[in-house]
Amino acid sequence: MNEILLFLLVIAGIFLSACSVALITLGKMIDRCPAENEELRERSMASPTESTKFAALVLWALFIPGAWLILQESRYAMIIGITTMFAIGLFMFTALVFSFAVLSTMKRKRKVPGEMVLSAAPATSPAPAHPTRFKQPVLGKRQVKQPVSNFLVDALIKKD
Numbered sequence: 322m323n324e325i326l327l328f329l330l331v332i333a334g335i336f337l338s339a340c341s342v343a344l345i346t347l348g349k350m351i352d353r354c355p356a357e358n359e360e361l362r363e364r365s366m367a368s369p370t371e372s373t374k375f376a377a378l379v380l381w382a383l384f385i386p387g388a389w390l391i392l393q394e395s396r397y398a399m400i401i402g403i404t405t406m407f408a409i410g411l412f413m414f415t416a417l418v419f420s421f422a423v424l425s426t427m428k429r430k431r432k433v434p435g436e437m438v439l440s441a442a443p444a445t446s447p448a449p450a451h452p453t454r455f456k457q458p459v460l461g462k463r464q465v466k467q468p469v470s471n472f473l474v475d476a477l478i479k480k481d
Contacts, residue, residue, distance in 0.1 A: 323392065330388050333406060337384060340413045341377040347420040348373030354427040369423075376416050383409050 351369040383405055390402030 326391055330391060330406075333410075334384070334388075337380060337409065337413060340417060341380055344373050344413070344416055344420060345370075345377055347417070347424060351420065351424050351427060354424070369420075373416070373420070376412075380409055380413060 348369040348371075387402045387405030387409065390398045390405065393399060393402070
């Protein structure tokens with residue numbers, strides 16, 4: 322039984338090391354994306370590069386005791402170790418999905434500058450009722466190469 326658990330721990334370690342490298346790389350890519358106010362941007366512990374390094378550090382700080390607990394003979398220690406490994410896997414999956422979502426949002430925002438347009442009223446006219454206007458998308462023929470997920474999102478966001 323211990324040989325099987327040791328083999329699974331090695332596989333989990335390889336998988337989690339690849340995921341932590343991917344997470345740190347995604348953090349660096351997110352950090353390099355230009356922001357609207359680049360000169361006002363602060364680089365601190367909350368920056369994407371530093372926070373993904375911290376997340377990878379937390380992952381490995383939990384992996385080592387979890388692996389040690391799995392290899393123990395006690396049933397309770399083994400259950401705690403397996404639960405820790407499962408939590409680490411969910412943590413890494415969530416971090417990767419969130420990083421991909423942030424990166425795709427930042428890339429989309431960079432491609433479409435001025436998605437939100439403020440209407441400038443003359444000084445003599447009264448203030449408009451709704452100062453913020455959103456550009457309505459022009460709906461035409463759908464392109465064949467558009468993914469199904471974009472079609473579903475467009476259908477959910479579309480207002481009649």
